[in-house]
Amino acid sequence: MTGTKREYTLGIWALTLGYFLSYIPYSGLSKAITSGLLTGGRLIPGPALLPSALISTAISVLLFITVMGWWKYGRTRRVFGMNLLFPRRQTLISGLSFATIIITTTLAYSFSGVSIVLALVLMRAGVLTMSPLIDRFFHRRVRWFSWIGLVLSLAALGISFSSIHGYQLSLAALLNLAGYLSGYALRIPCMTQIAKTGEKEVAYAYFVEEQAVAMPALVLVPAVLALIGRGDVANQIRFGFAEPDRRPSLDAFARTLAHYLYATSATTVTSVQNKRYKRNQPHELSGTLGAFCFD
Secondary structure, three states: OOOOOOOOOHHHHHHHHHHHHHHHHHHHHHHHHHOOOOOOOOOOOHHHHHHHHHHHHHHHHHHHHHHHOOHHHOOEEEEOOEEEEOOOHHHHHHHHHHHHHHHHHHHHOOOOOOOHHHHHHHHHHHHHHHHHHHHHHOOOOOOHHHHHHHHHHHHHHHHHHHOHHHOOOOHHHHHHHHHHHHHHHHHHHHHHHHOOOOOHHHHHHHHHHHHHHHHHHHHHHHHHHHHHOOOHHHHHHHHHHHOOOOOOOHHHHHHHHHHHHHHHHHHHHHHHHHHOOOOOOOOOOOHHHHHHHOO
16 A cells, blocks of 8 residues: 555545444344234245345446446447447456345345344454455555454354354355355455555446446346246245235335335445545555445
8 A cells, every 4th residue: 555644534434324324224124024023923035025125226226326427437348339338357246246245135134043133243244354354365454443343253253153052043044144255255356456446437437337237137136036946935036026015004114115225225335435435545444344334
């Protein structure tokens, strides 16, 4: 890193606050819906929530990019006389990874026997642990508070696993966690290689290209599974597409609110990343902060 002065503004903290204010009720509503607390005791499987949740997120993020006027930053290629957005290899990988993160986050709060706190600890601690290590591997300066975050995360994991007998971590929940962490393991290096240059245009280009891959994938993956998939998960996703929230009810309102709260958290937190590059100066914040927020 260069010796430029670090820049701290209230903007990034305001955006981060907005993320938490939307994410906290989202996680609670998701757990309440899938556990039957808001559905009259009727359990709704997590995969059934995916279609509406993912479509809401895709629409919100793409609309956000359009309103902000950021499409112009993406790299394009001329195809049949038209300039088409053409993601690079890193943004393609990062986009597919981000789609995986969003899908697994939505499912994480739906598993029975897993509390919201445990799900959050497993996901966040995993990311906070790997982020400074990845930054270190790529020879980026890791600030002292990032190492403290790593130590506290390991402590939180130790406390959680000391009472793990009180939970029911199924194979599906563990595979979902593995998918979530794998998404970050692939996404963070791509972000480090391309976006963390200190230049606003570079960061915007990375974000636009990544979302141009991630958002269509969010819709296409469950749609394909619903069309050709077999088994309980495919049937539940098919139910999610076939039974939208038509009737006004507490259940329907809660689901709609949860979906758009998550979409809000996703769009708000993307602003956090871009705020960090606004003044064209390299920031010394480790990837830990960005990784902690981006999901």
